[in-house]
Amino acid sequence: ENIFDRSRMAPKTPIKNEPVDLSKQKGCTPERNPITPVKLTDRPQPDPWTPTANLKILVSAASPDMRDREKKKELFRPIENSEQSDTPDSLQYDTVDDSTVDEFEKQRPSRKQKSLGLLCQKFLARYPSYPLSTEKTTISLDEVASILGVERRRIYDIVNVLESLHLVSRVAKNQYCWHGRHNLSQTLKTLQEAGELQYGELMTFFQQKEQDLEYKFGERKKETVPDTQDRPLLDFAEPDCSSASANSRKDKSLRIMSQKFVMLFLVSKTKIVTLDIAAKILIEETQDTVDHSKFKTKVRRLYDIANVLTSLGLIKKVHVTEERGRKPAFKWIGPVEFPAKTDEPRGHSPTSDPLPQTQRAACAPYQICAPGKQRFTRHASFNGTQPSEGTRRKVSSEPNSPRQERQDEYCSKMINLATVCRQKIEEDTRNPSITSPPSLLALPGDSDFCVNPLPQAVFPVVQADVPNLSLVNGVSSQALHPATPAASKTENEKPTLLPSQPFLCFPSSSLFMLCGGLQENNSREILPTTGDVGNRSTEAQAAVPPAACQKRSSHKCMSPSAPVDEEPAAKKQTMEHSDVPLSLVVPKKSFESPKAESVPGSACTSAVHLEAFHLDLASPPAPEATDKESTKPLDSQEQEKWSQNKGPDELSAGKEHISKEKANQPFLPQYLYVQPTAGLSSFNFLFSANQASGAIGLAASQLPSLSVPCVMVPSAALASFPVVCSPTVTSPLSPVPDGSFTAAASMSFSMSGLASTAPVFIGTTALVAPKVSPTPLVDPQQPAHPALHLSPVLTRSCGAVKLDSPVCMGHPVTLLKLQQPSSAPLTPKSIRPAHHEAFFKTPGSLGDAVAWKKNEGNQTRNASSVQRRLEISSTSPD
DNA sequence: CGATCCCGCCACATT
DNA sequence: AATGTGGCGGGATCG
Numbered sequence: 001e002n003i004f005d006r007s008r009m010a011p012k013t014p015i016k017n018e019p020v021d022l023s024k025q026k027g028c029t030p031e032r033n034p035i036t037p038v039k040l041t042d043r044p045q046p047d048p049w050t051p052t053a054n055l056k057i058l059v060s061a062a063s064p065d066m067r068d069r070e071k072k073k074e075l076f077r078p079i080e081n082s083e084q085s086d087t088p089d090s091l092q093y094d095t096v097d098d099s100t101v102d103e104f105e106k107q108r109p110s111r112k113q114k115s116l117g118l119l120c121q122k123f124l125a126r127y128p129s130y131p132l133s134t135e136k137t138t139i140s141l142d143e144v145a146s147i148l149g150v151e152r153r154r155i156y157d158i159v160n161v162l163e164s165l166h167l168v169s170r171v172a173k174n175q176y177c178w179h180g181r182h183n184l185s186q187t188l189k190t191l192q193e194a195g196e197l198q199y200g201e202l203m204t205f206f207q208q209k210e211q212d213l214e215y216k217f218g219e220r221k222k223e224t225v226p227d228t229q230d231r232p233l234l235d236f237a238e239p240d241c242s243s244a245s246a247n248s249r250k251d252k253s254l255r256i257m258s259q260k261f262v263m264l265f266l267v268s269k270t271k272i273v274t275l276d277i278a279a280k281i282l283i284e285e286t287q288d289t290v291d292h293s294k295f296k297t298k299v300r301r302l303y304d305i306a307n308v309l310t311s312l313g314l315i316k317k318v319h320v321t322e323e324r325g326r327k328p329a330f331k332w333i334g335p336v337e338f339p340a341k342t343d344e345p346r347g348h349s350p351t352s353d354p355l356p357q358t359q360r361a362a363c364a365p366y367q368i369c370a371p372g373k374q375r376f377t378r379h380a381s382f383n384g385t386q387p388s389e390g391t392r393r394k395v396s397s398e399p400n401s402p403r404q405e406r407q408d409e410y411c412s413k414m415i416n417l418a419t420v421c422r423q424k425i426e427e428d429t430r431n432p433s434i435t436s437p438p439s440l441l442a443l444p445g446d447s448d449f450c451v452n453p454l455p456q457a458v459f460p461v462v463q464a465d466v467p468n469l470s471l472v473n474g475v476s477s478q479a480l481h482p483a484t485p486a487a488s489k490t491e492n493e494k495p496t497l498l499p500s501q502p503f504l505c506f507p508s509s510s511l512f513m514l515c516g517g518l519q520e521n522n523s524r525e526i527l528p529t530t531g532d533v534g535n536r537s538t539e540a541q542a543a544v545p546p547a548a549c550q551k552r553s554s555h556k557c558m559s560p561s562a563p564v565d566e567e568p569a570a571k572k573q574t575m576e577h578s579d580v581p582l583s584l585v586v587p588k589k590s591f592e593s594p595k596a597e598s599v600p601g602s603a604c605t606s607a608v609h610l611e612a613f614h615l616d617l618a619s620p621p622a623p624e625a626t627d628k629e630s631t632k633p634l635d636s637q638e639q640e641k642w643s644q645n646k647g648p649d650e651l652s653a654g655k656e657h658i659s660k661e662k663a664n665q666p667f668l669p670q671y672l673y674v675q676p677t678a679g680l681s682s683f684n685f686l687f688s689a690n691q692a693s694g695a696i697g698l699a700a701s702q703l704p705s706l707s708v709p710c711v712m713v714p715s716a717a718l719a720s721f722p723v724v725c726s727p728t729v730t731s732p733l734s735p736v737p738d739g740s741f742t743a744a745a746s747m748s749f750s751m752s753g754l755a756s757t758a759p760v761f762i763g764t765t766a767l768v769a770p771k772v773s774p775t776p777l778v779d780p781q782q783p784a785h786p787a788l789h790l791s792p793v794l795t796r797s798c799g800a801v802k803l804d805s806p807v808c809m810g811h812p813v814t815l816l817k818l819q820q821p822s823s824a825p826l827t828p829k830s831i832r833p834a835h836h837e838a839f840f841k842t843p844g845s846l847g848d849a850v851a852w853k854k855n856e857g858n859q860t861r862n863a864s865s866v867q868r869r870l871e872i873s874s875t876s877p878d
Numbered sequence: 879c880g881a882t883c884c885c886g887c888c889a890c891a892t893t
Numbered sequence: 894a895a896t897g898t899g900g901c902g903g904g905a906t907c908g
Binding site: 111114115116151153154173275299300303304307328 | 880881885
């Protein structure tokens with residue numbers, strides 16, 4: 001059939017074009033059988049051209065498919081000839097053949113026909129952009145290569161780039177699994193965030209001044225880039241590391257380059273990146289030695305990448321005429337804004353969608369790696385047994401700059417923490433991490449972790465009990481406190497005290513926000529946040545430099561000192577992907593309608609408050625640690641704040657923006673702890689403000705939408721219990737791991753809560769796994785907004801109402817109203833289960849249900865233990 | 879003649 | 894050692 005088409009086509013189209021068409025057709029048809037036309041594209045005429053060609057063919061022919069192809073080829077040839085000849089008729093073949101052959105040979109072989117871009121199109125045509133989550137598509141490199149009639153090498157070029165965007169993931173040797181673009185937006189978002197950190201400054205410079213910039217640029221690169229750039233790469237690498245096997249060869253420059261290249265676009269204001277600049281930036285290391293040859297090689301690679309990206313419809317070639325002259329460049333034509341979940345509704349269970357479990361399983365190894373970041377970030381550390389040698393290696397190994405060193409240290413610490421946490425978590429939930437969504441961006445995580453100069457790590461989760469890890473606790477405590485000695489020492493100690501628990505303890509007293517993240521940013525941005533949000537990009541750019549500086553400085557300060565480091569780490573974890581979660585939960589009583597309504601208006605104000613909080617928290621320290629202090633003060637304000645509900649969102653949004661822009665670390669996890677004030681006397685709420693990325697986030701950075709994982713805990717419980725902050729973020733994909741992790745954390749809480757009272761957890765939507773959806777509350781399958789997701793859940797369970805508030809910023813805010821806790825609405829038991837699943841299930845978690853159960857059991861247990869501890873702690877110190 | 883970038887050698891990684 | 898990966902750059906082709 002194909003043949004026919006071709007023949008038809010051929011005549012119609014001009015030779016050159018024809019080939020393309022054919023190829024496309026091929027691409028389409030090929031799905032099942034390679035039957036097609038490989039030949040056409042493949043090698044028109046093996047014979048004449050290259051002697052080797054024949055050999056190749058023969059070799060390939062080994063496979064039946066190949067034979068078929070060859071046959072076809074023969075058949076085709078005539079056709080081709082005819083095509084070329086212009087006269088469609090096949091009749092001519094015979095006669096024309098030779099002559100035609102020559103002609104056509106010349107033509108045929110046209111380079112264009114063999115271009116990587118075309119090949120990529122064919123490749124992409126074979127797979128659905130948005131494959132059903134259920135079906136998992138595996139790609140056999142050999143098969144594809146043969147089908148498309150190209151050497152495997154070429155397929156690698158394509159796959160590597162696709163992999164960098166998480167459109168595919170490597171499952172095994174010669175095997176890749178196709179994810180499609182489900183996670184693309186998430187990936188892009190992550191890249192953007194990472195890019196801002198790494199390249200924000202640079203890009204700004206470039207755009208501003210090219211020449212001078214170049215110089216400076218080079219310098220900066222070294223400074224700025226090195227840390228980041230190197231690290232970012234890590235993303236992948238790290239994953240690999242985690243996998244145990246090291247990353248293969250270097251770090252797979254093509255992949256990294258691809259990501260970096262994409263980052264440049266995403267960071268660029270103009271969305272146009274010239275090849276030379278990109279090459280210069282990407283050369284990184286060599287800056288000094290900028291060999292011309294190296295530059296040249298880099299450019300070649302960029303072309304390769306650009307071809308693939310072009311095929312994906314993400315960029316297009318353009319020319320920029322600058323002072324120097326006309327230069328080749330590419331313009332980003334893909335999505336620019338990445339709300340919580342761009343592409344698809346998957347928000348709830350972002351990851352899951354893209355990757356069905358099966359896929360995950362299949363992809364797992366890889367995913368792990370790729371998502372490494374996530375893992376890291378989240379519980380990332382949990383996944384791998386160890387932080388991954390690679391990571392460490394990189395960290396330690398690359399001593400680019402002082403910064404790095406710091407980072408390294410930081411990373412190391414983080415890793416350690418992560419490891420500990422991981423262990424615990426693993427114990428509880430074993431696999432979840434593994435299953436993590438493939439698509440998640442490893443990058444961000446990684447970057448966050450190691451790469452980002454600003455390491456704001458947040459603790460991913462709080463653990464309920466883990467007596468075992470005293471170390472962890474110590475760390476966590478430190479993390480919390482680090483920055484803010486003042487804050488917490490006393491209070492913190494308690495948490496810390498909670499010996500084994502990594503979690504944070506919050507005083508039951510009031511509400512506080514914990515911000516993970518960028519303290520620096522917050523401070524800076526605080527003011528701007530509210531207003532700026534809209535303009536982030538602009539501001540961001542402007543802000544970036546300073547922010548970066550600050551961050552750096554802060555980081556340095558932080559990282560170097562053990563305590564400090566910890567904090568960042570904690571922040572990171574929390575924040576991680578997500579920038580800032582916006583959602584807030586409001587207890588009905590207190591807030592209820594009145595406030596909720598007011599929210600929009602108040603949001604701004606509230607936002608301010610929040611910001612302030614953030615600042616406080618952030619800057620000093622430990623979000624968690626601060627809890628008491630911050631909390632208390634907040635308490636008084638709580639009501640107001642609550643009324644402001646939106647505020648948080650905005651704030652968070654603002655923060656996110658800011659943070660992202662500047663630090664990039666945008667991820668500040670923010671948690672709001674609300675004490676049972678009025679209505680909810682008995683309940684405590686923890687909100688994570690962050691974000692974004694994770695959960696649903698998306699919103700995080702750019703989007704105002706808020707997704708916040710929240711944990712409600714009965715006040716009583718809280719009083720005595722340390723509260724753990726769930727990691728907010730999870731990227732859609734990553735969610736799995738995160739989710740799992742989170743879930744675990746949350747679980748523990750819930751458990752505790754149950755024990756004493758009934759704790760309710762409100763998860764952010766992000767966390768919600770699609771699969772879970774079945775639960776009543778659930779789902780969120782509405783893709784729409786992350787916030788929405790949350791709301792539904794709440795609504796159901798609690799009757800909470802979520803509101804989207806346009807708010808000042810226009811960021812959507814979600815408010816949740818909770819019915820009176822006291823009342824039954826939240827029956828802990830009934831609710832929880834639902835919530836848990838809904839919230840926590842992560843797509844990624846494979847055996848979620850089981851895991852859950854287990855977890856719950858554990859949690860319960862833990863809770864009890866925790867309670868004990870808590871009680872003790874509570875009594876003792878404060 | 880510069881922009882593109884195909885081709886495939888060959889090194890490194892994995893099996 | 895065989896095979897999978899993929900860095901890399903010569904040099905052909907395009908515009």
